[in-house]
Amino acid sequence: MAKKKNTSEFPKWNYAPAPESTSHIQLKDRYDLYIGGKWVKPLSKKYFKTINPANEKTLAQVAYANEKDVDKAVKAARKAYDEVWSKMEPSERAKYMYRIARLMQERAREFAVIESLDAGKVIRESRDVDVPLACNHFFYYAGWADKLEYAFPNRKVSPIGVAGQIIPWNFPLLMAAWKIAPALAAGNTVVLKPAETTPLTALKLAEVIHDAGLPDGVVNIVTGYGDTGAAIVNHPDVDKIAFTGSTNVGKIIQKAIAGTGKKATLELGGKSANIIMDDAPLDEAVEGIVNGIFFNQGHVCCAGSRLFVQEGVADKVIEKLKHRMDSLIVGDPLDKNTDIGAINSREQLGMIHKYIEIGRKEGATMYQSNCELPSSGYYCAPTLFTNVAQSSIIVQEEIFGPVLTIQTFRTTDEVIQKANNTPYGLAAGVWTDKGSRIFNVTTKLRAGVVWANTYNQFDPASPFGGYKESGFGREGGLHGLSAYVKQNEYGTVRSVENV
Amino acid sequence: MERLEVLKTYKIYIGGKFPRTESGRYYQPMNGNGNALGNICLSSRKDVRNAVVAARKAFGDWSGRAAFNRGQILYRIAEMLEARRGQFMDELQQQGSTRAKAEKEVNAAIDRLIYYAGWCDKYVQVLGSVNPVASSHFNFSVHEPMGVVGIFADADTSLIGFVSMMAPVIAGGNTCVAVASENLPLCAVTFSEVLNSSDVPGGVVNILTGKQSELVKPLTTHMDVNAVAYSGSKEVFTEIQQDSVLNLKRVMHFEQDWSQSNAQNLYLIEHFQEVKTTWHPIEDIGGATSTY
Amino acid sequence: MTKRNNPITLPDFSKSTRVDKVGVEERVSRFQKRSIKGEAKLQGLKMALNMIDLTTLEGKDSPGKVRQMCFKAQHLHDVHPGLPTVAAVCVYPSMVGIAKKEVAGSGVKVASVSAAFPAGQAPIDVKIRDTRFAVDEGADEIDMVISRGKYLAGEYNFVFDEIATIKEASGNARLKVILETGELVTLDDVRRASDIAMYAGADFIKTSTGKIQPAATMQVTYTMLQAIRDFRLETGIKVGMKPAGGISSAKLALHNLVMVKEVLGNEWLTNDGFRFGASSLANDLLMQIMKVETGIYQSSDYFAID
Known part of the structure; x- marks a missing residue:
């Protein structure tokens, strides 16, 4: 009887291109x-x-x-x-x-x-x-x-x-x-x-x-x-x-x-806070962070662009987040497997680059996912900044791109204050396993939409709109x-x- | 020998205290007979500043109170006003009203406070909603106070306009800086004494007197004021609208006769509310037997 | 395996990371939307074949049945050259000797269920003997069940100790710990039981016995993969994952591979890192492979059932 080897040697598994067909669309000149x-x-x-x-x-x-x-x-x-x-x-x-x-x-x-x-x-x-x-x-x-x-x-x-x-x-x-x-x-x-x-x-x-x-x-x-x-x-x-x-x-x-x-x-506009408490469902929170800031290339008025992580879990969350960012596929918007597409215009890409430059000049620590960017078109790798402060420009101003700032906090009161310390008030997120804390935080956040243990959910039945300078x-x-x-x-x- | 009457010193009301204006200035509005009503404080922009600081400081506590408690306090204001009916009727008559009209106005003001006292713990029920979204989330919208509201009280009445504009604002958990009618300021000033004896925390209502033309600018450009309510001319309101753009204040223009019985309603509370929508996942929305 | 997993200091399992099921469902639906085509699909199907623990766990299992399954494990579809074998065959302890002889020299491993499979309702000394018997018969891998009754009663230390004891009894055999997630019910518990098993020395964690529904749902597997990733971050140790029960279609198998790739990375995409406990999956994979290669839809009549 011929015996075979139980092989487990396969090349690295990557998804083949899966472009959506454009043959069925009708566009006039x-x-x-x-x-x-x-x-x-x-x-x-x-x-x-x-x-x-x-x-x-x-x-x-x-x-x-x-x-x-x-x-x-x-x-x-x-x-x-x-x-x-x-x-x-x-x-x-x-x-x-x-x-x-x-x-x-x-x-x-x-x-x-x-x-x-x-x-x-x-x-x-x-x-x-x-x-x-x-x-x-x-x-x-x-x-x-x-x-x-x-x-x-x-x-x-x-x-x-x-x-x-x-x-x-x-x-x-x-x-x-x-x-x-x-x-x-x-x-x-x-x-x-x-x-x-x-x-x-x-x-x-x-x-x-x-x-x-x-x-x-x-x-x-x-x-x-x-x-x-x-x-x-x-x-x-x-x-x-x-x-x-x-x-x-x-x-x-x-x-x-x-x-x-x-x-x-x-x-x-907005500069919404996304708050991760130490008892949060961390993996779903990481997913919520990703969905909060990288959804639609970060071109979202309610993007969770200011991340606050409680100190006890900050290192862990950031490590998981980087790992997750590395698995995001950036590229052809028409490919069904692409997670992050093209920046909407040359002007907007320039604006995002300007803020990334400001972040570096402010002395923040930058991490960008190790993805390959297409050679033509307008693209920006998912980016995060640590070592930022409430007074950093990249923490204060809306970037409208895939750029996240990460601050840590110690207590609930502290993070509520920091989250509200902005002229904007469109949205906010909070992640914690404790019900009474959810209601404390969601009640005190001055924002028109608050996502608890989720982020960037939309529905026709759900009112959307902001406090303060968010309209x-x-x-x-x-x-x-x-x-x-x-x-x-x-x-x-x-x-x-x-x- | 005839007894010498003790005259009242009219003050402004900031953070639960009764200062005179920091500017030291005064003005003398006249009643219909050409007699001066008194030396009324001509408040300055610094008084506006102090009042806004006091209102902001009071906001956290006031908005955080149980709605039922706010209702009780508004009811208490009405009780205190009832007890001082005579004083307010006198002042209204001093300012040119007849006794009958004065009595009617005081009655309406008391009843209006009772009306809004009752709304405190109900408007969220009526205006709020649970929103049936398609995903596995519980989603609800509740109303929250906007914050600090600037009020320019009705110029044509001394008491009822002031009370009608102020009551829905504080019933909804806001704090306010209210500017009294320029020519008929006495009742607003005396109302501060009612507030002060009614369990209303200092700073929830701050009352200034003076020239509207001086006070519009500092109040409507103030970056820490969230909304402005104005009852008066279109021209001034246009200016208020333009100034409010600085921090996108919500601005409301009222053109109504506040003495009418229908000059009170739920929507006057709603005008000074933000809608907050909260989402939370629901596990196993398909029912306890659904599989994962 | 980079580093062998021996018992280490016990963390506070009552504080295991919480899991939000709705979030998990959202994430899982993302994996299901990945489009796997062409070469990627073909490779994925072949990898999945190579990750199967071909399984028979029935009271009526006989030497004849086990021998036939072992032949199939090595000759999946010989009319088509270039196919891998499965990773292992999985049987009851009494059948280990027979299976070991049948697959000798093929590289196909023999896995034995253990610790009073499937209910686990036996004293520890019985479980130890059960395990030692299988190892002595030549089992390369031990698939033990945990005591779910004790777990649900909150006796996490008991569960931990039992796993550590079986680990010791397993000697050099690779230990897979079956959580029977269908009885744990919540994802919080799936997560906590995964943590307990890994800290107690599991080389693999496995969803189910195949006797209880629901079994290896993607939500459960995802939760366990996250636990494995965190354990790697904490300790540097790579623990493998085995969903078992309910994965019978090639499509679902590919979704699982997508999930492994995106949560853990390509490093886990071998049968050292990931296994499918299944009996009927192999033929669907084979049919899909033939479809990709010939462009023609296949019939089960052309694929041997065992």
């Missing part, structure tokens, strides 16, 4: 503005290109909307508001929204691939997080359209009018859904501007909206730069501004609308409706103006 239910050429006569940050190749040309284009879009939205949308039976509005949600679901993979192409975000996230959440958002708010009176006890509600919405490049489709869905449910019409580096999924959403047969002008998509956004903010016939982006721009908007009576919700107003859930309705008393109508 050139996109016009979606105004009044039609694709119209920009009055500006100008187009700009949007590129794939993973390889710097041009994906499409996109129309640039100037002030006149914006005016056209606002007029279309006003007309749709006055003549159709505000008068429609709420249950009919709901059905349109359900239809949009379903059509998005049917084309989910196409949305995911385009999102990854345009934003540099990994396909696993766009496929499993961004796109499903965006669909679900429409589905969730659709159901509110004919139930608004249940949301505000003792109040009669009515829509506000035309909402001007300006969204960022980190979650392009998801942010469009966060903005459009509650606005439509409450009976408003919309002029939405996607970010200049990531306009494609919003334009694809316009296709879906068109296919859904939504009345002309209810949703208008105008593409362009900051000045396009400014034109929306300053347009006299816009009743409400919803903005997600930097705190600086948020302040400019708030100042610009002072005295106009326009309502605003601002979802701005005001909430998006998502019942509380996300209030930004899009006027509340009136029953009987004598006396409005209480809430700006």
Whole structure:
């Protein structure tokens, strides 16, 4: 009988490339503005290109909307508001929204691939997080359209009018859904501007909206730069501004609308604390740290960018964290196995590098995972800094990239103080096995979203938004409706103006 | 021989103490007959600063108290006001009101305090939510006070506007720096004596008198003030909005007749609340028999 | 093995790292989403074959049955050249002698279950004799069960001492400690029992006997891999992992390998570091290997059942 050797010699096992197919997506070479239910050429006569940050190749040309284009879009939205949308039976509005949600679901993979192409975000996230959440958002708010009176006890509600919405490049489709869905449910019409580096999924959403047969002008998509956004903010016939982006721009908007009576919700920056107590489930905490700061390349306003670890477990946690960072795969966003994709733009990569340089100059100790970065495109290795202090610039300022700072602490009171010692107040995380401590810490943290023993979870039913300079107003859930309705008393109508 | 009346020295109220303004200045608002109401403190920006410091210091304790306790304290304020009805009616009449109107205003102020005393341990129940998220997490949203709130009280009333704006703010666990009506300041000043005898911790309500034009800027630009409530003209409010951008204060503009019975509601509390949403995993959400 | 694991100072097991199950489930779903294709898939399937402890643990096991299984262990699918053997065969102590003779010279190890498998409800001297018998019959590896009743009663020192005693009785045989995680129920307990076993001298920790459901779920295996990683960080000692029971598909086996690679690293991706306790997994792996190589979907009729 022939005997074989029990061999155990195999070469190092690495995953073969597993790129998501792009054959099923449809992208035009050139996109016009979606105004009044039609694709119209920009009055500006100008187009700009949007590129794939993973390889710097041009994906499409996109129309640039100037002030006149914006005016056209606002007029279309006003007309749709006055003549159709505000008068429609709420249950009919709901059905349109359900239809949009379903059509998005049917084309989910196409949305995911385009999102990854345009934003540099990994396909696993766009496929499993961004796109499903965006669909679900429409589905969730659709159901509110004919139930608004249940949301505000003792109040009669009515829509506000035309909402001007300006969204960022980190979650392009998801942010469009966060903005459009509650606005439509409450009976408003919309002029939405996607970010200049990531306009494609919003334009694809316009296709879906068109296919859904939504009345002309209810949703208008105008593409362009900051000045396009400014034109929306300053347009006299816009009743409400919803903005997600930097705190600086948020302040400019708030100042610009002072005295106009326009309502605003601002979802701005953050420098959120993620706190690991010594009795925490450490392995899940490490996962939470990774998910907190490296999710979407760290381009997350609620990123857990300030890590606080209790001294007794600090060495252990940092060792585990480095080990975990080394297992992260950085590279082609379209590869199904990639954990960290491309930085959204050359400018943003420059910004991240600037902060890494500041960190080094401040004398902090840097660790970067030993991954290989692709030779073209915009990439940044997962990075952490130890030996930092509350007064370090990299601890104080939002970096918006895969860069984590780590501080240690001794007591609960100390870490609560440090966590709150920031102008921001968007989110926070705390990890501990002890229930009473969780409630102590979550109650005292001055932040709009607090994740206990988890991080970076999102859901259409869950309100999201910040304290202090992280903005005001909430998006998502019942509380996300209030930004899009006027509340009136029953009987004598006396409005209480809430700006 | 006729007895000589003892006149009252009107002071401001900061951190539970009754200083005169640090500036040493005063002004003399007139009543309808052209008589001076008294030497009222003309508060300065430094008084604003001291008041904000006191309000911030009091915030932790006040916001951390049991809602039931805050309700009891608001009720106690109403009790103390009830006991001093005569004094407030006198002051209202000094400031030009009729006796009947004065009585009505004092009654409304007392009832308003009772109304908000009752809300203290209920608004979170009514406004909060448990959010049914799709993942294995328990998720709930509760309302929390914003922090330190600057209040520019209604200019046209001495008592009811002040009480109506202040009560929902502190009922919700905020502390405040309230600027009294410029021309009708007496009741706000005397109200500080009510507060001082009502178990309200020092610093929860701080009361300044003076010129609105001087006090708007230091209060609305102050980086440690979280929100501003204003009842008055659009022009001044626009300025407040612009100044508040520095630290993104939440700003509320009220245009209403505070003496109306409906000038009290849940949403006046909500305006000075932040929504906090908390997530926590739930093990075995599929039920006790689910497998791992 | 870099360093042999001998009993060392006992940490406070009541303070073993806590485990949050929802977090574990999230992490595990990430492994399941890895896309393993082409060469990587082929290599993974072959590695998995080479990690199998081909097992028969039944009251009706007979010499004939054991001999047939041992032949299969060395001749998985001889029509296809270049396939490895399995890592070991796993049998009851009474069958060790027979198995040892059948696999002699092949490199396939003989593993014996022990310590009053599967329930472990016997006095320690019986367990010691059970173990020594298997070792004397030629067992290369001892798969012992822990006393779950004692564990759940909080008698961690008893459990520790028993493992250390069996370790001693095992002599040079490699000791695998079966936690029977389906009876421990919570991941906190899986973690704590893993710590106890490793500190008491386990060379491998193993999920299950195969007699209790649930057995080797990915959540349990993940929790144990994390314990192994931490033990390595603490002591420098490499302990192996053996999920057993319930892994019957090639897909699940690959997910397990992904998990081992990402939690522990490539160093554990040999049968010194990782084993599958399984009986029906081999044929699914073989069918998948043939599918990858020929591009044609396979039928079980073409693969010998033992």
